Amino acid sequence: MVNPTRGILYPARLPEFHRLPAPSAAAELVAWFWVPEWDIEPGRSSRQEIVAYPALNLVVDAEAVTLSGATTRMSHRDLRGTGWAVGALLRPAAVAALVDDPTALVDGERPLDASAADVGELHGSVVAAMGSGDGHRDRAVVTFARWLEERVGRIGDPARQANALMDVLMGEEAALTAEEAAARLAVSVRTLQRMAHRHVGLSPAAMIRRRRLQEAAVRMREQSDVDLASIAAELGYADHAHLTRDFQTVLGIAPRVYRAESNR
Template sequence: MVNPTRGVLYPARLPQFHRLPPTDAARELVVWFWVPEWDVEPGRSSRQEVVGYPALNLVVEPDAVTLSGATTRSSHRDLRGTSWAVGAMLRPAAVAALVDDPSSLVDGERVLDEPELRAAVVAAMSSGEGHRERAVDAFSAWIAARVGEPGDVALQANTLVDVLLGESAATSPEEAATRLAVSVRTLQRLAHRYVGLSPAAMIRRRRLQDAAERLRVGPGADLAALAAELGYADHAHLTRDFRSVLGIAPRTYRADAAD
């Protein structure tokens, strides 16, 4: 199972946070649902920093529904007051029904007019014990009805992401194309249409997440050995990747995450 805080740069600073699976009706459409709930003292804020998965997220909050694109850099959000969010990390098969060009949403977001989804999730989150599970049930039912049965190409895009991001993931676009028995060009078209990023960018993001997680849970890890294990050319390559996305060096991140 994937670490439930993978992609979160500083898990110890999280508010109450849960990752829940979709119902069977939405299993080809949603990887998982994530549900943070927070209660921050008046006049204070809690900054949450994330190096997100190369995927789109559909997020319901009490006053809005937002579609967020895949990201190429780390991002943060300052939580204030008392509230919650219910987000669905989308599988590629769900994307085409929600946006024509996911590349237009890379590192951005769009507010959607989906009052039925918002009302259903708000009602569930206000329903007492078991509210998170009821919110996931309502969200799963809505997205299954909204998207419908995914076609063969959409399912192929799901498999593409599994090959690029899953267990024993491919280390290059060429390897991924071979596993899928398609050309590299077809792989690129699928990634552009259903994710908005290139296969190479998706591999780089997965590798950086792996590096951040390993540094966080193994503070004594040798950086040169870690770089070689994860497919970086050398220690300097790992450091450049960290700096370009996170703005800090791996050693600095490791020290900060241990605080």
């Protein structure tokens, strides 16, 4: 099972945060739903820093429905006041129903047309669920999942193959190289690259780098007695220096500094 804090750089700083599984009927469309809720004292803020999964997210909050693309760098959001969001980490099979070219959304986001009847229905039903008392998160997820099922429709073999690509690159015992991933899927490396760009917007190599960084961050937080060289070797980096360069480039912080800060 994927570590629930993978991708979250400072879990101890999170407000109330939940990851909920997708209902079985939507399991091919959503990896999981995530629901933060916060109530920050007036005049203060809470910065949440993320090295996000290489995937698209569909997010509903009190104001809008937003589709966010895959990212190539660390991102953050400053939370203020009182609020909530319900996000769906999309599996590749859901992407084509929401955007024609996911590469155009890399490191960006766009609101879905609120005037469209189905988008307005999604927003209204999730807002109503989140304000409905005990069990509100589960009700919001069920509503959200049902909307995605109707929007996407029948899942075909190409979409399932795209999901398999994500599993091979990001799941447990994931491939260490694009060549290994292509071999597991019985496709050429070029086909693998086309699939990744069409359904995620990033290259397979970029997805592999992101997974390794996420896993490195988790191990630095949770395995304080393991040296960085050992972590680098276990994750397929050429050496300790390679891990340090990758970490510094994407996160803007040295691994040893991150390890010290995350354990305060």
